[in-house]
Amino acid sequence: MNGMLIAAGVTAAAVSAIHLTAGHVDTVRPLLASALAQVPKRTMHAVWHLVSADLVLAAAALIFLGLAQPEGTQLVGLLIGVYFAAYSGVFLVITLTFDGWTRLFRLPQWLLLLPISVLALLGSV
Template sequence: MNGWLLAGGSLATVTALIHLVVGERDVVRPLLGSSLQAEPRRTLHGVWHFATVDLLFSGLTLIALATRPTANAPLVLFIAAHFLAYAAVFLVITLRAGWSRPLLRLPQWMLLLPVAALAGAGVL
C-alpha cells in the first residue's frame, strides 16, 4: 500500500465532496440566480461540474493506484501536475484580485497543492 497516494487520493476525494456541497451553496446557486445571460450561466454551471468530476475521478484513481505494488508513474505525475496547475491558477487569481488577506478569500489552493505534493511523493 502506497500511503502517499492513499493520502493524496483521499484528500482529492474529500475536496470533490466539499466542492460539490459547499460550492453548490456558495457558488453555483448565486451563479444560477444571477442576471448573467442563460448560455454563459449554464456553461459555467457545466464547467463547475466538470471540475467536480475531475476531482472525484482523480482522487479515486490515486486511491486505486495506492493499492497496487507499483503505481503508474506517468498517470500519477499527470494528476499531480494538474493539481499543481489548479493550485497555481487559484493563487494567481487570488493574489491579483487586490483583496486584503487574499490567500484566505479563495482557499481552494490549500486543498489542491497538498494533493499534488502527496501524489508526487508517492512516485518518487
C-alpha cells in the first residue's frame, strides 16, 4: 500500500467534489447566463465537464495505484503528479495577472491542485 498515492487520490476526490459543487455555482451558471456567443459558451461548458471527468478519473487512478500497486505505478503516479503541477502552474500564472495583494487568492484553484501534485510525486519516488 502507498499512503502518499492514496492521500493524493483522496485529495483529488475532495477537489473533484469542490469543482462539481462550487464550480457549478461560481463558474458554470454565470457562463451559461452570459451574453457570450453560443459556440464559445458551449465549448467552455464542455471544457468544464472535461475537467470534471479528468479530476474524478485521476482521483480513482491514484487511489487504485495506492492500494493495488500494479506494475507501472511509479510512472503513472509521476505522470499524474506532473500534470497536476502543470494545472497548478497555469492557475498560478493566470492568478498573478490580477492586481492587488489578494491576487493569489482570486483564483485559488492552484492551492487545491498543488497538494495533489506534491503527494503524487512523493508517492512515486
